[in-house]
Amino acid sequence: MRAREVAASVTDPEMPMLTLEDLGVLRGVREEADGVVVTITPTYSGCPAMATMRDDLVHRLADAGYAATVEVSLSPAWSSDWITDRGRQALRDHGLSAPGPAPHRAGPVPLTLLPVRRDLTCPRCASAAVELTSEFGATACKALYRCTACAEPFEHVKEI
Amino acid sequence: MSHLTPDPNESAGSAYDGLLEHHEVAGDSSQWAFGTDFEDPLAGVDTTVPADVDPAALAVYCLMLGDDALVMSHRLSEWCSRAPDLEEDIALANTALDLLGQARLLLARAAAADPGVVPALPEGSPVPAEDALAFFREAGDFRNVRLAEVPNGDFAHTVVRLLLFSSVRLALFEQLASSSDPVLSAIAVKGVKELAYHRDYAGRWFLTLAQGTDESRHRLEEALRDLWPLYPELLTTHPVEQVVSEAGVGVAPDSVASAVEVVLEQVLAVSEVDRPQGQPLAGVRGRTGRDGLHSEALSRMLAEMQVVARAHPTGRW
Numbered sequence: 001m002r003a004r005e006v007a008a009s010v011t012d013p014e015m016p017m018l019t020l021e022d023l024g025v026l027r028g029v030r031e032e033a034d035g036v037v038v039t040i041t042p043t044y045s046g047c048p049a050m051a052t053m054r055d056d057l058v059h060r061l062a063d064a065g066y067a068a069t070v071e072v073s074l075s076p077a078w079s080s081d082w083i084t085d086r087g088r089q090a091l092r093d094h095g096l097s098a099p100g101p102a103p104h105r106a107g108p109v110p111l112t113l114l115p116v117r118r119d120l121t122c123p124r125c126a127s128a129a130v131e132l133t134s135e136f137g138a139t140a141c142k143a144l145y146r147c148t149a150c151a152e153p154f155e156h157v158k159e160i
Numbered sequence: 161m162s163h164l165t166p167d168p169n170e171s172a173g174s175a176y177d178g179l180l181e182h183h184e185v186a187g188d189s190s191q192w193a194f195g196t197d198f199e200d201p202l203a204g205v206d207t208t209v210p211a212d213v214d215p216a217a218l219a220v221y222c223l224m225l226g227d228d229a230l231v232m233s234h235r236l237s238e239w240c241s242r243a244p245d246l247e248e249d250i251a252l253a254n255t256a257l258d259l260l261g262q263a264r265l266l267l268a269r270a271a272a273a274d275p276g277v278v279p280a281l282p283e284g285s286p287v288p289a290e291d292a293l294a295f296f297r298e299a300g301d302f303r304n305v306r307l308a309e310v311p312n313g314d315f316a317h318t319v320v321r322l323l324l325f326s327s328v329r330l331a332l333f334e335q336l337a338s339s340s341d342p343v344l345s346a347i348a349v350k351g352v353k354e355l356a357y358h359r360d361y362a363g364r365w366f367l368t369l370a371q372g373t374d375e376s377r378h379r380l381e382e383a384l385r386d387l388w389p390l391y392p393e394l395l396t397t398h399p400v401e402q403v404v405s406e407a408g409v410g411v412a413p414d415s416v417a418s419a420v421e422v423v424l425e426q427v428l429a430v431s432e433v434d435r436p437q438g439q440p441l442a443g444v445r446g447r448t449g450r451d452g453l454h455s456e457a458l459s460r461m462l463a464e465m466q467v468v469a470r471a472h473p474t475g476r477w
Contacts, residue, residue: 039204045350046261050201071204074265074346077353109330109356111423113363113430135357136251140258144247160353 003036004029006064013052014139017094020053024082027073035067041078044140044160080141080159095123097145097156122147123154130154200288201264202343207272210340213407218341219274220303221404223293224450225332226266227304230294231458232325233259234465235312244315251361255322258354265347267293272343285474295469299452299459306441306449307390309458316369316376317383323362324387327423328394330355331416340408363427370431377433385436392440395420398450 007029008021020026020040028039038057042050054070061068080099083091088098097120115132122130127149134144135158142155209215236256243249271278271289278289279296287295307325312318333355336348369380397405397412404410428435447453471477 037204042261042350044258044261044354045265045347046257046259048257072200072202074202074205075342075349077346077350108334108419109352109359111363111426112360113367113427115364134247134251135361136247136254138250140254144250158357 001064003031003038003061003064003066003068006061006066007036007038007057007068010053010056010060013049013056015091015096017090017096018083018087020057022084022087022090024080024084024087025053025078031066035069036061037069037071039071039073041073041076043078047140049139078160080157083157091157092123095154096142097121097123097154099157099159102159118156118159120145120156122150122152124152125150200268201290202268202272205343205346207269207343209273210409213341213409214403215273216276217400217403217407218409219270219277220400221410222266222270222273222344223277224303224398224400226263226270226293227302228308228325228329229259229266230263231302231304231308231461232321233257233263234461235308235310236318236322238312239318248315252318255358255361258351258358262347262351262354263294264290265343269343269347281473287469287473287475291469295466296473299454299462301452302449302454302458302462303452304449304454304458305390305393306455307387307394309449309454309461310387310390311457311461313383313386314379315365316379317386319362319365319369320380320383320387322358323366323424323427324391324394326355326358326362327420328413328416330359331419331423332411332413334419335411335416339410344409359423363423366427366433367431370433381433384433385438388436388438389441393448393450396448396450400450 007026008019010020010026012018012020012023012025015023023043025040025043026038027041028037030037038061040050040053040057050072057070058068079102081102083099091098100118100120115135118132120130121128122145125147127147129148130145131148132143133146133153137144137155141157141160143158144153145156146153209218233256236252236259239249239252241249243252267290268288271293275289278292281287281292281296307321310321330352333348333351337345337352339345339348366380369376371377395413395417397414401410401412405412405415425435443451444453
C-alpha cells in the first residue's frame with residue numbers, strides 16, 4: 001500500500017468514525033529518500049489528540065514498512081469546512097451532528113450575546129426541535145444539544 | 161492454593177504486551193506517561209525570525225502573550241469539578257485547554273526566536289523548551305498581565321475576568337493575524353476562532369447574571385468593581401510591545417483600545433450595568449505585570465503548578 005493510503009486510513013483518536021483525511025487534518029504525505037514525511041494540522045490550539053495522531057501515523061506507517069516523521073502545519077488554520085462529505089456522513093451515522101458552513105468574516109468578529117441559531121436536526125429522530133445545551137462539549141470541537149422531540153442529547157461538531 | 165500469575169516471559173501472558181507492541185519503532189516511548197520523545201508543537205514549522213525584527217524583543221513579546229494564556233488557563237482549570245454545573249465545568253475546561261494550547265505554541269515560539277530566554281536545566285533533561293519556560297521560571301520572570309493571576313472568586317468573578325481578558329485578547333489577535341512573523345500570524349488566526357467562542361460565552365453569562373436574580377446581579381457588579389482596576393493594564397503598551405509593533409510583528413495594545421471599548425459598552429448596555437469608576441491599579445515604580453511585577457498570588461499559583469516538574473527536572477523518579 002502506498003504511504004498516502006496508509007496515512008489516509010488512520011482514524012481520529014477521539015472520533016474514530018473519522019479518518020484523519022475525512023477530518024481534514026491530514027495536510028500532506030510526501031515520500032522522500034530517507035522516509036515519509038506526513039503533515040498534520042491541529043483542529044484547536046490545545047487539541048490533546050495531536051500526540052496520539054502522530055504516534056498512530058508513525059506506527060501504522062511502520063507496520064506498512066515506512067519510516068515516517070510527522071510535521072505540524074499551522075497555516076492555513078483548520079476549518080470545519082475541511083471535513084469531507086464522507087466524513088459528515090460518518091458523523092451522522094454515529095449519532096453526531098455535522099457542522100454547517102464555517103463563518104467567513106470580513107470585518108471584526110461580532111459579539112453574539114444570544115445563542116447562535118444553527119439550522120440542524122436531531123441525528124437520531126431528524127426533528128428540527130433541538131436546543132443548545134452548551135457551546136462546549138466533551139472534546140474541544142463539539143457543542144452539546146438536546147432534542148426536545150425525542151428528548152435525547154447529542155453532540156454537534158462546531159463551525160470554526 | 162495457586163494463583164494464575166502471568167509469566168512476564170511468556171508471550172501470551174502479559175497484559176502489557178499491547179504497550180510494547182511497537183517498541184521496535186526507533187526512539188518511540190510515546191506509550192509511557194513521561195517519555196523522552198516529546199512532541200514538538202512547532203515540528204516542521206519554519207521559525208526563522210523575519211529580517212528587521214529583533215529576536216530578543218520577539219521572544220519577550222511571545223512570553224507576554226504566552227504567559228497571559230498560561231496563567232489564565234491555570235486559573236480556569238482550577239474550576240475543574242467545582243463549577244456550578246457540569247456544562248459550565250466543561251466549558252471552563254475547554255476554554256482553559258484552548259488557552260493552554262495557545263500558551264504552548266507561544267512559549268515554543270519564544271524559545272525558537274531566542275533560546276536565551278529558556279531556563280537552563282540539568283544536562284540530559286528531556287524537558288522541552290516550552291515546558292522549561294512554564295515550569296522553571298520564577299514569578300518575576302513571568303510577563304503576564306496581573307488580571308490573569310488574581311485568585312478565583314465566585315462564578316461571576318470568573319465571568320467578568322474572562323470577558324475582560326478574552327475581549328482584549330481577541331482584539332489583539334485579530335490584528336496579530338497580519339503579523340510579519342508567519343508563526344505568530346498562524347497562532348493568531350487560529351486563536352481568533354477560539355477566542356470568539358470564549359468572549360461570547362463570557363458575554364452571555366454576564367448578561368444572564370445581570371438580568372438574573374438580585375443576588376446574581378449583586379455578585380456580578382461586585383466582581384466588576386473588584387476587577388476593573390486591573391483592566392487598563394491590558395490596554396497599556398509596554399516598550400517591548402511598542403518595539404514589536406513598529407517592526408510589524410506585534411500589536412500595541414493601545415491601538416485596539418477603542419475596538420475593545422465598543423464590545424464592553426455593548427455588553428454593559430444590554431445588561432443594564434453601569435461602567436465602574438475605579439482607578440487603575442498602580443504599578444510599583446512604574447512596573448506592572450508585563451515587567452514581571454506580580455502579586456503574591458502568582459507565586460502561590462506557580463508553586464502548585466511547578467512543584468512536580470521542579471522536583472524531577474530530568475524526568476526520572
